[in-house]
Amino acid sequence: MIKTLKFGGTSVGSAANMRRVAGIIVSEGARLTVLSAMSGTTDALVKISTAAKTGDNDTAKATLAMLREKYTTCITELLSTHRDAALDCMEGALATIANELFTYRGEVSDKLILAQGELLTSAIFCYHMQELGHRAVLLTSPEFMHTDPEGKPDTARLAQELKSRVTDTDPDIYYIAQGFICTDSAGHISNLGRGGSDYSAALMGVAIGSDEVQIWTDIDGMHNNDPRVVENTFPIRRMSFDEAAELAYFGAKILHPLTIQPCKEAGINVRLKNSMEPEAEGTLISADEDNAMDFHAVAAKDGITVVRITSARMLMAYGFLRKVFEVFEKYKTPVDMITTSEVEVSLTIDSTCHLEEIIRDLTPFCTAEVVHDNTIVCIVGCIDAHHPGLAARIFEGLKEIPIQMISYGANHRSMAILVATQYKKQTLQALNDHLFHCTSAQ
Numbered sequence: 001m002i003k004t005l006k007f008g009g010t011s012v013g014s015a016a017n018m019r020r021v022a023g024i025i026v027s028e029g030a031r032l033t034v035l036s037a038m039s040g041t042t043d044a045l046v047k048i049s050t051a052a053k054t055g056d057n058d059t060a061k062a063t064l065a066m067l068r069e070k071y072t073t074c075i076t077e078l079l080s081t082h083r084d085a086a087l088d089c090m091e092g093a094l095a096t097i098a099n100e101l102f103t104y105r106g107e108v109s110d111k112l113i114l115a116q117g118e119l120l121t122s123a124i125f126c127y128h129m130q131e132l133g134h135r136a137v138l139l140t141s142p143e144f145m146h147t148d149p150e151g152k153p154d155t156a157r158l159a160q161e162l163k164s165r166v167t168d169t170d171p172d173i174y175y176i177a178q179g180f181i182c183t184d185s186a187g188h189i190s191n192l193g194r195g196g197s198d199y200s201a202a203l204m205g206v207a208i209g210s211d212e213v214q215i216w217t218d219i220d221g222m223h224n225n226d227p228r229v230v231e232n233t234f235p236i237r238r239m240s241f242d243e244a245a246e247l248a249y250f251g252a253k254i255l256h257p258l259t260i261q262p263c264k265e266a267g268i269n270v271r272l273k274n275s276m277e278p279e280a281e282g283t284l285i286s287a288d289e290d291n292a293m294d295f296h297a298v299a300a301k302d303g304i305t306v307v308r309i310t311s312a313r314m315l316m317a318y319g320f321l322r323k324v325f326e327v328f329e330k331y332k333t334p335v336d337m338i339t340t341s342e343v344e345v346s347l348t349i350d351s352t353c354h355l356e357e358i359i360r361d362l363t364p365f366c367t368a369e370v371v372h373d374n375t376i377v378c379i380v381g382c383i384d385a386h387h388p389g390l391a392a393r394i395f396e397g398l399k400e401i402p403i404q405m406i407s408y409g410a411n412h413r414s415m416a417i418l419v420a421t422q423y424k425k426q427t428l429q430a431l432n433d434h435l436f437h438c439t440s441a442q
């Protein structure tokens with residue numbers, strides 16, 4: 001079985017964790033391993049970029065010094081024969097960052113600075129694998145992960161160029177690559193967005209013909225609710241691609257929302273595992289669907305803004321919604337939820353970058369009201385509209401909570417509600433208590 005494994009920043013966040021990851025890779029027989037930067041690195045690099053923009057040299061230097069200490073400690077604890085080579089690699093990465101501070105080029109510099117975390121972490125880890133006696137080969141993701149002018153990965157080029165590097169003839173080679181980073185259409189180092197390492201792993205896994213893509217974090221699979229907010233959650237052992245995609249999009253932090261689609265299209269299973277407890281079962285995501293009428297999980301997405309649009313022109317009219325959505329399309333702002341009546345449309349967005357322009361363009365043909373600080377709560381499962389009583393179970397649990405919007409999924413796999421963020425924790429806990437009872441894992 002060909003496996004692609006991806007490890008997040010916490011999983012490779014220390015020398016001890018890297019040793020554990022090396023054991024997992026060998027045990028799983030991974031053909032390709034995709035790594036994030038060591039935990040805390042990306043935040044530090046963002047801080048450096050921000051300091052470069054504002055001319056705050058003291059903050060930039062202090063953060064660089066912190067990174068040097070962090071990585072020197074890891075290298076010293078982890079490596080022996082390859083220690084000097086790894087330290088040279090670290091100094092090269094830090095020199096690249098320092099150079100960009102002196103010749104700051106805006107977004108080009110920002111993305112080159114951000115890339116150093118993945119490049120350095122993967123190099124250190126590859127040296128560790130080699131010291132253990134394994135044949136480990138370090139790949140450079142920007143050489144084969146390219147994006148078009150809209151930032152979308154060129155999957156055909158990826159398959160061609162990655163296959164030429166990852167050979168099928170020698171299964172004893174462990175290939176190590178970076179998640180997150182890529183090359184944009186202008187030839188500059190770029191990235192797939194925060195959390196994009198999962199997406200990188202999915203795309204690479206498909207490109208080399210993997211049978212399974214494994215996402216390793218510090219949590220035992222996908223839980224039925226957010227364990228950071230709710231008490232008595234439990235891991236879900238199996239779920240469908242569609243359910244996982246819904247949960248990831250609506251806030252399940254364990255998985256990047258774009259990860260599922262390429263694997264679903266290629267028929268490749270995704271497995272979520274815990275690098276801190278490798279023996280734990282985790283969650284298997286596949287094409288198999290559980291058609292038993294029941295609820296499987298809940299997720300929440302914060303930072304939601306409601307735009308309420310009112311116009312008498314809607315009444316008995318056609319083409320009004322088209323005009324509304326053309327405004328959002330113009331500013332490349334996706335809509336999450338929508339409800340309509342005869343004269344009003346309520347919709348939600350999670351980006352306010354162009355909100356002022358959107359409201360300005362809507363004003364000539366409607367009145368728009370904006371409400372901030374909301375949360376979408378998504379309930380996932382087999383929720384057939386023809387099955388009586390399922391919706392009642394949800395709303396019975398939420399009878400003390402004011403609900404602003406309700407949206408029923410067309411695929412009968414989800415129902416979403418909108419609440420003010422101040423009610424998020426209460427909503428999640430009420431659903432957990434009322435729908436799952438937390439007596440046993442599914």
